[in-house]
Amino acid sequence: MDSYILVLVSAGLLILLVAWLPMLLREMPLSLPIVCVAIGWLVFTYVLPADSPHPLRYPELTERMTEMLVIVALMGCGLKLDRPFAWKSWRATWRLLGIVMPLCIAGVVLLGWGFMGLSLGAAILLGAALAPTDPVLASDVQVGPPLSGEEDEVRFSLTSEAGLNDGLAFPFTNLALAVALHTGVAMPADRTIEGTGDTWGWIWHWIALDVAWKLAAGLAVGWLVGRALGYLTFRLPNRAKLSRTGDGFLALAMTFISYGVTELVHGYGFLAVFMTALAFREAERGHSYHERLHDFAEQIERLFMMVVLLLFGGAIAHGLMAPLTWEAAAVGLVFLFFVRPAATLLAFRGLGWHRAETLVVGFFGIRGVGSIYYLAYALNEANWAAEATTLWAVASFIMLTSIILHGTTVTPIMRLLDQRNRDRDERRVTGPPAQAPSPPGVRSISGS
Numbered sequence: 202m203d204s205y206i207l208v209l210v211s212a213g214l215l216i217l218l219v220a221w222l223p224m225l226l227r228e229m230p231l232s233l234p235i236v237c238v239a240i241g242w243l244v245f246t247y248v249l250p251a252d253s254p255h256p257l258r259y260p261e262l263t264e265r266m267t268e269m270l271v272i273v274a275l276m277g278c279g280l281k282l283d284r285p286f287a288w289k290s291w292r293a294t295w296r297l298l299g300i301v302m303p304l305c306i307a308g309v310v311l312l313g314w315g316f317m318g319l320s321l322g323a324a325i326l327l328g329a330a331l332a333p334t335d336p337v338l339a340s341d342v343q344v345g346p347p348l349s350g351e352e353d354e355v356r357f358s359l360t361s362e363a364g365l366n367d368g369l370a371f372p373f374t375n376l377a378l379a380v381a382l383h384t385g386v387a388m389p390a391d392r393t394i395e396g397t398g399d400t401w402g403w404i405w406h407w408i409a410l411d412v413a414w415k416l417a418a419g420l421a422v423g424w425l426v427g428r429a430l431g432y433l434t435f436r437l438p439n440r441a442k443l444s445r446t447g448d449g450f451l452a453l454a455m456t457f458i459s460y461g462v463t464e465l466v467h468g469y470g471f472l473a474v475f476m477t478a479l480a481f482r483e484a485e486r487g488h489s490y491h492e493r494l495h496d497f498a499e500q501i502e503r504l505f506m507m508v509v510l511l512l513f514g515g516a517i518a519h520g521l522m523a524p525l526t527w528e529a530a531a532v533g534l535v536f537l538f539f540v541r542p543a544a545t546l547l548a549f550r551g552l553g554w555h556r557a558e559t560l561v562v563g564f565f566g567i568r569g570v571g572s573i574y575y576l577a578y579a580l581n582e583a584n585w586a587a588e589a590t591t592l593w594a595v596a597s598f599i600m601l602t603s604i605i606l607h608g609t610t611v612t613p614i615m616r617l618l619d620q621r622n623r624d625r626d627e628r629r630v631t632g633p634p635a636q637a638p639s640p641p642g643v644r645s646i647s648g649s
Contacts, residue, residue: 219503232341232608235604242515255521256576257590260577266508272460273501273505274340275364276456279482280495280498281345283348285483306370309540317528321384326575330572330579331568335568336363342359348487365472368475386585386586415468419470419473423476424476426455426480449498450497509573565607569603
């Protein structure tokens, strides 16, 4: 049979599932990522047993596919946020980024280096890859579409964290590369970072370039691109406004322009894409065109996500987790069930949140496609020898556990949280329930 026709049929079935499965799974204790991974495992076990989509076999393709998916997801994250970008109203986000993420990285470094026996560079890389909340797989705990009003504190915090922390994890990824190359654990590949000579030389190089310049460039370029495109879309004379087209693929144009320009000036493109979306919303916050752009970005993201997770399931079928040791599995479980929740409880002290809300934010720090990207990027930058298979094994175990654990619990937990919020709002409107009158001759406690 013509392979081209088979590809067409397979693509058609995949797109059909993209549209159909979310509707079928809405009321079930399952998520779309769980089904995608399961389908991928079945396909590459029984239908295509000779074809292995292992990331070490296709390193460049793995990096580029996950890179594309993450930047589209970041654009969707930014477009759906109705709340203006401000210091005070984003307090929980700053704590997640400035306290929780560094604590999570430090926790993984200590566990990986001291318990798993990883080199220091590999342990830092594992921490940088696992610390960010994934903008792709965390969609079920994010805010609703633009102007929908579905933006409670928990959902907003997880959405804004997912939008910003992918860019902020990059300095730690580059730190891992610098440490590994400087200590000789990893050998330079065809493309590698600079400044790995003397100790103080690479440290200052990392601070100046990977921290200061690249973060500043990502923030600045992203904001400028978003404001410029916002002007073209909403501020030009009516005949020339981009919003008049009604085309959703402007979301892709913004994504590619922002990411590409930032990478050209050696900034962090992930950070820039999210900032572009925020700046674009600032240009005309209440315009209905934002809904069209978000919906288009979400559809593209879902299609890419299904492809990546099908291949992830296939890689598991072909031994991606085979090098996993019990020590590595224990580290993964400790990270998911203790490190992230404990760091969140510590960071949110004094914020005034109910403990249940804090625990939900700590629990739903979902690992996913971003972790795959960071590993693929770092492993393509240098030759990590035997540690590469170990890193893939533990990261894929944590990602699979996160997909199953969070995918089966997100619906009931978020429903309970929403019900709690509704009850709280009703009490604020109606006041506390009235006390029954005391019997004659009996004084009430409040009146004693």
